Amino acid sequence: MDSEASIHDLKTYVRDFVTKRNWLKYHNPKDLAEAICIEAAELLQVFQWATAEEASSWKNVPSKMGRIREELADVFIYCLSMANVLEIDVSEAILQKLSKNEVKYPVNKYFGRARLE
Amino acid sequence: MDSEASIHDLKTYVRDFVTKRNWLKYHNPKDLAEAICIEAAELLQVFQWATAEEASSWKNVPSKMGRIREELADVFIYCLSMANVLEIDVSEAILQKLSKNEVKYPVNKYFGRARLE
Amino acid sequence: MDSEASIHDLKTYVRDFVTKRNWLKYHNPKDLAEAICIEAAELLQVFQWATAEEASSWKNVPSKMGRIREELADVFIYCLSMANVLEIDVSEAILQKLSKNEVKYPVNKYFGRARLE
Amino acid sequence: MDSEASIHDLKTYVRDFVTKRNWLKYHNPKDLAEAICIEAAELLQVFQWATAEEASSWKNVPSKMGRIREELADVFIYCLSMANVLEIDVSEAILQKLSKNEVKYPVNKYFGRARLE
Numbered sequence: 001m002d003s004e005a006s007i008h009d010l011k012t013y014v015r016d017f018v019t020k021r022n023w024l025k026y027h028n029p030k031d032l033a034e035a036i037c038i039e040a041a042e043l044l045q046v047f048q049w050a051t052a053e054e055a056s057s058w059k060n061v062p063s064k065m066g067r068i069r070e071e072l073a074d075v076f077i078y079c080l081s082m083a084n085v086l087e088i089d090v091s092e093a094i095l096q097k098l099s100k101n102e103v104k105y106p107v108n109k110y111f112g113r114a115r116l117e
Numbered sequence: 118m119d120s121e122a123s124i125h126d127l128k129t130y131v132r133d134f135v136t137k138r139n140w141l142k143y144h145n146p147k148d149l150a151e152a153i154c155i156e157a158a159e160l161l162q163v164f165q166w167a168t169a170e171e172a173s174s175w176k177n178v179p180s181k182m183g184r185i186r187e188e189l190a191d192v193f194i195y196c197l198s199m200a201n202v203l204e205i206d207v208s209e210a211i212l213q214k215l216s217k218n219e220v221k222y223p224v225n226k227y228f229g230r231a232r233l234e
Numbered sequence: 235m236d237s238e239a240s241i242h243d244l245k246t247y248v249r250d251f252v253t254k255r256n257w258l259k260y261h262n263p264k265d266l267a268e269a270i271c272i273e274a275a276e277l278l279q280v281f282q283w284a285t286a287e288e289a290s291s292w293k294n295v296p297s298k299m300g301r302i303r304e305e306l307a308d309v310f311i312y313c314l315s316m317a318n319v320l321e322i323d324v325s326e327a328i329l330q331k332l333s334k335n336e337v338k339y340p341v342n343k344y345f346g347r348a349r350l351e
Numbered sequence: 352m353d354s355e356a357s358i359h360d361l362k363t364y365v366r367d368f369v370t371k372r373n374w375l376k377y378h379n380p381k382d383l384a385e386a387i388c389i390e391a392a393e394l395l396q397v398f399q400w401a402t403a404e405e406a407s408s409w410k411n412v413p414s415k416m417g418r419i420r421e422e423l424a425d426v427f428i429y430c431l432s433m434a435n436v437l438e439i440d441v442s443e444a445i446l447q448k449l450s451k452n453e454v455k456y457p458v459n460k461y462f463g464r465a466r467l468e
Contacts, residue, residue, distance in 0.1 A: 001206050001208040001209045001212075002123060002124040002125040002128065002206050002207055002208050002209075003123055003125040004123060004208075005123060005124055005208035006119060006120055006121060006122060006123055006124075007119040007122055007123075007124070007127070008119040008120040009208075010124070010208060010211055011119065013211070013212065013215055014211075014215070017215050017218065017219070020224055021222060021224055021227050021228055021229070022228050022229040023227075023229075023231060025229075026231055026283050028169045028170075028172055028173045029164065029172045029173065029175065029185070030164040030167060030168075030169050030172035031169065031282070031283060033157075033160050033161040033163070033164050034161060034278060034281075034282060034385065035282065036157045036160060036161070036192060037154070037157045037158055037160075037161050037275055037278065037388055038275050038278055038279050038282060040150075040153045040154040040157040040192075040275075041154055041271055041272050041274075041275030041276070042275070043150050043153060043154075044150040044151060044153070044154050044268060044271065044272055045272050046150070047146065047147040047150050047268075048265070048268060048269065048272060049260050049265060049465045049466070050147060051147075051403065052145045052147050052148060052402065052403065053145075055145055055146045055147035056145045056146065056147075058146065058203075059203055059204065065203065065205075068146070068199075068203065068205070069205055069210045069213075069214075070210070070214055070217075072196060072199060072200065072205060072207075072210060073207075073210040073211050073213070073214035074214060075153060075157075075192070075196055076193075076196055076207060076210075076211055077211060077214060077215070079189060079192055079193055079196070080211075082185075082189060083189065086175075086176055086182065086185065087176065088182075088185070088186055088189060089118050089119050090119055090189075090190075090193060091118040091119050091121075091122035091126075091127060092118045092119075093186045093187070093189060093190040093193075094127055094130070094131075094190045094193055094194060094197075095118075095130065096186075096190070097186075097187055097190035097191060097194060098130055098131070098134055098194070100187075101134065102134070105138060107137055107138055110138050110140075111138055111139050112138070112139040112140075112142075114140060114143055114400045115400070143400050148399070148400060151268065151395060151398075151399060152399065154271055154392055154395065155392050155395055155396050155399060157392075158388055158389050158391075158392030158393070159392070161385060161388065161389055162389050164385075165382070165385060165386065165389060166348045166349070166377050166382060168286065169285065169286065231283045232283070235440050235442040235443045235446075236357060236358040236359040236362065236440050236441055236442050236443075237357055237359040238357060238442075239357060239358055239442035240353060240354055240355060240356060240357055240358075241353040241356055241357075241358070241361070242353040242354040243442075244358070244442060244445055245353065247445070247446065247449055248445075248449070251449055251452065251453070254458055255456060255458055255461050255462055255463070256462050256463040257461075257463075257465060259463075260465055262403045262404075262406055262407045263398065263406045263407065263409065263419070264398040264401060264402075264403050264406035264407075265403060267391075267394050267395040267397070267398050268395060270391045270394060270395070270426060271388070271391045271392055271394075271395050274384075274387045274388045274391040274426075275388055277384050277387060277388075278384040278385060278387070278388050280384070281380065281381040281384050284381060285381075286379045286381050286382065287379075289379055289380045289381040290379045290380065292380065292437075293437055293438065299437065299439075302380070302433075302437065302439070303439055303444045303447075303448075304444070304448055304451075306430060306433060306434065306439060306441075306444060307441075307444040307445045307447070307448035308448060309387060309391075309426070309430055310427075310430055310441060310444075310445055311445060311448060311449070313423060313426055313427055313430070314445075316419075316423060317423065320409075320410055320416065320419065321410065322416075322419070322420055322423060323352050323353050324353055324423075324424075324427060325352040325353050325355075325356035325360075325361060326352045326353075327420045327421070327423060327424040327427075328361055328364070328365075328424050328427055328428060328431075329352075329364065330420075330424070331420075331421055331424035331425060331428065332364055332365070332368055332428070334421075335368065336368070339372060341371055341372055344372050344374075345372055345373050346372070346373040346374075346376075348374060348377055
């Protein structure tokens with residue numbers, strides 16, 4: 001599906017869900033930022049006390065993948081809600097941030113390392 | 118742009134950025150979940166100590182919107198990286214979560230309220 | 235009790251709980267930092283979708299206060315565990331940070347405002 | 352110092368810092384919960400992209416320990432502020448939560464494992 005669905009489509013699905021329930025009144029940007037934080041922590045909780053090695057092997061563990069997909073979806077849903085409320089073009093914002101990062105992290109300096117230290 | 122860019126396209130841009138820098142070794146799912154949490158908190162920080170009313174008016178304040186767009190893009194970028202690493206179809210995960218929420222939050226019970234109490 | 239209990243006492247209670255269960259192996263500092271984040275988000279979740287005004291009135295709502303006390307205790311417990319593992323003197327760290335903040339936020343400039351803008 | 356300083360003393364230092372700057376108006380519990388989350392994420396950021404093994408060795412790396420002490424102090428300071436504002440006895444809340452956890456995680460079942468699975 002990721003090959004066909006545009007961000008615009010996904011924003012529309014999320015907006016419809018919210019407006020049908022008359023929940024737009026809850027969706028001020030500050031509360032949405034809180035919601036994104038809360039869902040991000042629930043995603044992190046799936047990995048709590050696991051080692052990085054264990055986590056890497058979960059691609060083949062359906063029970064873990066089910067939880068991860070749901071929690072990741074929640075983060076996306078609230079991010080799309082914030083984009084809806086603030087009329088942010090997500091694709092443009094992502095491409096601009098990647099361009100900025102291209103300059104900040106030149107390949108020749110950062111190849112194979114996340115930080116210069 | 119959001120009308121044209123598919124999630125697949127955005128995933129590809131993000132993957133290219135990462136592989137060009139040989140950063141895939143950092144991208145185990147646990148560390149990506151941490152990164153999503155950290156970026157979500159940086160987004161929340163833009164709203165720190167502001168009232169919900171103030172935050173709602175920022176749609177017309179370019180300096181605030183610039184920061185919000187960047188921090189929101191960072192959350193999306195790491196979420197797309199997690200989807201890349203775990204081969205998650207984001208559009209499908211979002212639609213399935215919305216369907217589940219349709220059942221969990223029936224319109225007639227939750228119209229106008231986020232919680233039953 | 236807060237007048238009598240020293241941080242040293244509280245650290246000891248937390249350490250005993252952990253060692254009795256042979257959980258020290260989980261307590262590397264990175265995983266404890268994750269745990270603090272996760273518990274902090276659970277504390278934030280108590281306030282989700284409430285207005286700041288509503289939250290301010292909860293001091294007199296036992297059901298809300300019960301949840302807040304528990305979640306706040308969880309954040310403290312993991313912070314004390316990190317201090318145990320890294321042998322940090324918490325009281326000293328707090329007083330040094332307050333001294334640093336005294337310099338960073340001089341009273342005459344920051345009286346009544348959290349930020350200069 | 353941790354052997355002498357009571358939680359009551361630390362709460363007083365934090366309260367004095369806040370009232371001197373007339374910042375109590377910012378300290379509604381919801382915004383303090385946000386602040387705790389934000390500082391917890393800054394603490395986590397110190398460990399970002401490091402392995403658990405690397406993090407475990409930092410007890411002897413002064414530059415890392417300096418950052419950790421400061422970020423951990425920030426989490427404690429906002430937690431103490433929340434306790435001040437909501438008049439929570441922190442020592443009591445911690446001991447009650449540990450008692451509850453004693454029941455939830457009996458030693459014979461949870462010895463050496465954080466989860467039953």
